[in-house]
Amino acid sequence: MSLCGDSEEEDTGPHQTHRPESPLSSCVSMKSDGSMDRPPDFSGDSTPCDHSVWRTGTHTAPSGHQNLITNDPTINRSRDTNPDVVLQRVLETHKSSMKRKVEHICEGIINPENQTLLKSIYTELYITEGQSEGVNKEHEVQQIEAAVRIRRQDTPINCNDIFKPSPGQEKHIRIVMTKGVAGIGKTVSVHKFILDWAEGAANQDVDFIFLLPFRGMNLVKDEGYSLHRLLLVFHPELQGLKDTQKYEGCKMIFIFDGLDESRIQLNFHIQEQKLCDVTQTSSVGVVITNLIQGNLLPSALIWITSRPAAANQIPAERISQVTEVRGFNDPQKEEFFRKKIRDETQANKIISHMKTSRSLYIMCHIPVFCWISATVLQEVLPHDDSKEIPRTLTEMFTHFLIIQTNMKNQKYDERSEMDRQKLLQSNKEDLLKLAKLAFNQLEKGNLLFYEEDLRECGIDVTAASVYSGMCTEIFKEESVFQQKKIYCFVHLTIQEFLAAFWVIYCYVSNNMEELETFLTRQKKVSLDDLLKAAIDKSLQSENGHLDLYLRFLLGISLESNQELLQGLLPQTESSSESLQRTSQYIKEKLINQNKPHNVVLTKLSGKKNISTERAMNLLLCLLEMKDSSLHEEIDVLVKSGKNLSPAHCSVLAYMILVSEDVLDEFDLKKYKTDDIGRERLMIAVRNCRTARLGGCNLTASSCKTVAAALQSPDSHLTDLDLSYNEILDSGVKHICVGLEFSCCKLENLRLQRCSLSAVSCSALSSALRSNSHLRLLDLSINNLQDSGVELLSTALRDQHCTLETLQLQCCSLSAGCCSALSSALRSNSSRLRLLDLSNNNLQNSGVELLSTALEDPHCKLETLQLWRCKLSAGCCSALSSALRSNSSCLRILDLSINNLQDSGVKLLSTALEDPHCKLETLLLRRCSLSAGCCSALSSALRSNSSRLRLLDLSYNNLQDSGVELLSTALEDPHCKLKDLLLYDCSFSALSCSALSSALRSNSSRLRLLDLSYNNLQDSGVKLLSTALEDPHCKLENLLLRRCSLSAVSCSALSSALRSNSSHLRLLDLSDNNLQDSGVELLSTALEDPHCKLEKLRTDRGEFVRRR
Missing domain, CATH: 3.40.50.300 (P-loop containing nucleotide triphosphate hydrolases)
Structure with missing residues (x-):
């Protein structure tokens, strides 16, 4: 088979080693690692x-x-x-x-x-x-x-x-x-x-x-x-x-x-x-x-x-x-370089350089390529000439050819153009014979070749050039067959490189007869015609057996690479016009620019679309040519906000995949396209750390692409969000296949509202038990039911499970699942730190079961979220007991939207006063509370034992009397509260006097105060403003949304903001009738050098102060 021409003849002589007729075989894969006892050591x-x-x-x-x-x-x-x-x-x-x-x-x-x-x-x-x-x-x-x-x-x-x-x-x-x-x-x-x-x-x-x-x-x-x-x-x-x-x-x-x-x-x-x-x-x-x-x-x-x-x-x-x-994974690549290169500083420099080039670093999966790279970079890097350091495959192999040719003189200075040229010139005859051998054998598809093959190319088998490291004798002479030696190239890529060089040499030398199988006509062929013929032939390959050869051919066509090979080539032949036409030809194989930014995938020879692998190789060819124009064109299109066709998306995805840089975040919603376009963009998740794929109409089939990325040893994906897609249980099964791979790095998986059932939990449970790296799993808003959570609970008890956060909001759960969860939390193996069971019908009986786990010394839970779980005061006794336990690690408890009433909060308050209680955040929004609970809370906050830092009592009827009781606690030196949220608590300006007094207290530690949706009026804000001017006031965030305020409040606040004593960083006055005059007063304050405010929110928008 010919590389690029019309001839399909093959040498079928008895001494040749041919690849099998199976399409699996590649005419470029010339050598197995059997020859590895020659060059590299892996x-x-x-x-x-x-x-x-x-x-x-x-x-x-x-x-x-x-x-x-x-x-x-x-x-x-x-x-x-x-x-x-x-x-x-x-x-x-x-x-x-x-x-x-x-x-x-x-x-x-x-x-x-x-x-x-x-x-x-x-x-x-x-x-x-x-x-x-x-x-x-x-x-x-x-x-x-x-x-x-x-x-x-x-x-x-x-x-x-x-x-x-x-x-x-x-x-x-x-x-x-x-x-x-x-x-x-x-x-x-x-x-x-x-x-x-x-x-x-x-x-x-x-x-x-x-x-x-x-x-x-x-x-x-x-x-x-x-x-x-x-x-x-x-x-x-x-x-x-x-x-x-x-x-x-x-x-x-x-x-x-x-x-x-x-x-x-x-x-x-x-x-x-x-x-x-x-x-x-x-x-x-x-x-x-x-x-x-x-x-x-x-x-x-x-x-x-x-x-x-x-x-x-x-x-x-x-x-x-x-x-x-499978070759080397990333740590083994580094280990190889450190063993091969004993100088630690040089090894670090080489490893760092290889990581900057993704295409080179991926190739280091192959041990032979590690050896080639180490050989080259050991010679090139010490000279510290950035122009000489290879960054493409062609540059790497060009340097390798030069270094191996000079193997007898290890002190050769890579930077010396004259020395390099003389070296190559003196070895030109032998190297050209090797290149011809590479081309001829590559066309015939031979794995190995023998002395007669070398002689056909005029090679003296006793010449040292044969053993220069490019072509190695691989059969040891201790055999009785020592008279019949076998030869092959160090690796298939070496032969492809030399074959590509031979084509360029013949073209530059006008020796077109040697390329009779390459082109249909041999005379007056331009360089771009030559390269286009190679591109067409490569795209006709189903298995990509010419991909690397094509990249080398286009790389060697660059003048910079030909200059490195001066001494072998009679002259350089690399006109910018020819390369531009070749580059344009490659882009036209991917896109058709009928109008600006209108990119459409074309069909090859009227048949089928170019495959993903061939398209990616064409982009890699552009990288070898150091042409970034296509990337720039697509980038302009994306930034324009115009619709991306499916064809746009395919090209964009290929570009992301071959990029040297790993995307920190890939947000699929950011790209304006249809469902087909989003599906094509999906493959880009292989080269990002965070993939935001939520709400993109993805299906179970889409998950196969994600699963493939998770299984790739080179994948960087650690955070994946597939929420609000109908991926179903079948989609989760695909994802779980990827999670079970040892090379999978995923730590966070979000699957909110994905139409899942208990079936998904079986697959996830298996994945969690299989050395998965998963730390966070969000399955909220799925119909998992108790049976599903019981399956997940078995995983939590497994020593291999690393899950720390489990979110199960609105999953159709009842008290029935709490027994299994409680058992899992008490397990010595469980690492769970956060459990969210909100918006499920757990009732008091379920929470009582969970409370027993909180008292267990093996339980490591620090955050428990139970909002809207149909709880009453009846569960607070068990929770209070658990919080007072020396073993409890709980720091955050959310009981919002439950009918706890004052009696329930009084029970919790007794726990807050206990020295064993470690609770720092208590959320009690909309719990049917009145001022009656505030006395107990105030007492708890004044306790020396209390560690509470945040208290949220929003949407409760506390009234002025309740807020006044809480204010007395804020003045106590034992109170450690920093954040107090009293959103919509039915109090008035009367409360502001007590709050102002508390804020002016030297003991107050309050940093955030939310008084929104309360009828404070201007009189209340005036009282608060006096506190802001006090040097003892430490408040940094004040939220006063919809508090019946007018421009009058702005005058007092403006004065406070200009005070040198004010520490306020954020002020929210949204939904108030401040009018333009009030906003202008505040704007003036922002310009004062003493004002520390960074954000001001009004109905006119958010003002951010730039310092």
Whole structure:
């Protein structure tokens, strides 16, 4: 298949390694991590592997075997008395040999100087038991960048325990399949597994571990191979084992590494030849299939590694367990850089730089890319030249090419243009041959290539340039096949970069014959015609196999990158006009500017819309070209307030996703569009911290997009509001799938009025028990009923539940749920700090049950909201008892809109006087109170034990007599009240005299006083104004809405505000007949230098004072 042209011919020579015909395979994914024992080292410390994994598969293999090396003392004594000296010697020699094979990692050129101990650099990889759901058709780097596929929940297991069943499972695990994209660390995980065994750190019941890489087995040509002979090829130390029957008594593990690189025919559907003896001969493929089928050595354990696209070569029913290597998560990325770069200051600088570029940092999920980035930045950053520091993929790989070319001279100064140019010029011939090799093999879709492929491109296989770290010999010469070497690039992205460079080189050199498969015409082609052809070819790919290649091609077209490559290119060829036309062409593939700001998605070749992944890649291409014009155009459109079409929304969402900056808040309502547009914008939640999606007509289907974001390791989402959407129970189930993922960072989830039932509570309960990070859950205004809350209560008792705030307003609850809640609150595991059960029919019996929990020493509840719960004075006795308990932690209690009456408040007042009571906020709005309760409250406030800071008695008939009683408390030095709310309490100007006196008291601590909706009149405000001028008055907020005031009040207040003694910051005079003259008096006061007022509210609006 050609990269961009019309030719579809492929070389089908017998020595080539082709990708499978499955659409999963990518012609750009050139190399599995089997070559990882060359360049990078990805994983590391000296402890045994400890990876997390997912479990799938139902195959049950035969169990039972006899191992010759065991901890069973009876068997050891038997061995001591009847030693098999030869076998013991072979076992010891084999173990030593395996240790030598895997204990080192080699970086770049293969020589002793580049050998690093695996233990010293090994960084734990993120591995899961199981695999990503669905068939993954995307380019492997696109898989990393997209990270949108739904995954099953991770089940952590130890890598050394991959052959052990999970707790509670009885099945025998015989064959394990480990999947992972190229360069993700599969082979290094295998090597660490072997090293731990060889050093005695793990799996000591295993006698033999045989490592059989497919790339090596590809070279076995004849048919006369038995299993024993095949093992001798890769493990010559077995020569001494003459009695092959000894295999039957040993516990052994066969590791087949790199199934995706296999050229061997594995036929499981037709029994070509049944082999039952390790000495029977056949083809290598038949030997392997008989071993996997269990005909040969049925007790042997088998571990197969593969890239995802090729894993289906082994029938699913043969696999006992599937694991998937996910690469590095964010902490592991940092760990790798710190192990690779010993200088802490430099490591910090490199990590900081990588985090500033989201596209680069996401790529660091792949260990190979971490190695490339570390290699480049170690060289570039010390020179502190901001122009040289790579910020795009193309810049990173361009520097990598230069550095690897100069590997023999580590003191090379990256800033010296002359030195760089001379360096590249002196190596030009070899590098161009490598680039041609990359392009040719990329077109043919080959995974690996051999000496004859190098010779076809004129490469001398003995030249040091071949081993410059760009192209690495990957088959160790200790094999009997040492005359048949295998080559590949360090990673698929290296080959894509070099292939893209070859295209630009041929164009600049007018060598169009080399690009005959690239274009239909070879003469008089402009640069933008060349790039447009590549764009069209890339968009025709369903799996994005040309995405990275296209980004490199467009990146290298920049003059700045071509200048870095001077010495290789005869001259730069990057006219601004060509790049502008190319940029416009890309934008036209996404948008059609028929009129200003009218953006419409176009169709490709009259067929279907460009997929999300291809559209995102086009935007990434613009980033590689350093073109921000599209972003600016969309930004102008959004700020204009005009309607956004669904097409606008798609482009905007892609832009948010590829942005280097994470949005602090994504508010879907902010964008003026229809329901279809909002659905398209939804994918942007993957790149924000807070998502406000309330009241946007979202459905259960929308929740799949949100769930995918929650499961992404790169998601930053911590706060999610889906309130007032009909997402139903089915939508919540999708969300809960995301919540159960270990990488989910969500802490706050709001689901008010989402048409939920008790069914949702079952899913949420499960999620809360699964190591979720959720701290706040708001399920208010949903028909959960008691059964739903009982399910949630089981989660609150679980040690893994981290919930601290649970809001259940108006959820059709009764006293029936309070028993379960009370039990949960008394649990030692519960971390709940706030519980809101307002607007539910709990009645006194329900609150009495909750009160028993408040007295329990394990209860950590600090806020209890019970407004409108059909309570009476009867519940106050139990609450009072709980508040007086030494164990109670309650700080805030809201009993508003309940018929407590004076008798109930008197009971609560006795609790306020108790030294054990910790209550600081008491809300008693509309509780059928009169002045009769104020005496008890006043006494409590004057108590030395009271800690009350806020008291709300609004909407109660306290009258002047009640307010006067409260005022006496404010003057007491023991009173700690700071906020007093007396909104609509039926008192008059008479109360203002007592309040004024209290405010002038040296003992008063009052900061906020709300007297709104009381008939104070001007005379009352005059009294209050005298207090404001007093140096002892500490009042900062005075609310006087609808108090029958006129301009007369403004004169007194204006005088008070100009006083040097006034501390007032906020004054609310709304809904009063102040007239213009009154407002002008207040405005004049605001200009006085002594006035400290910051906000003034009147019917004319809010005045904010600017200092």
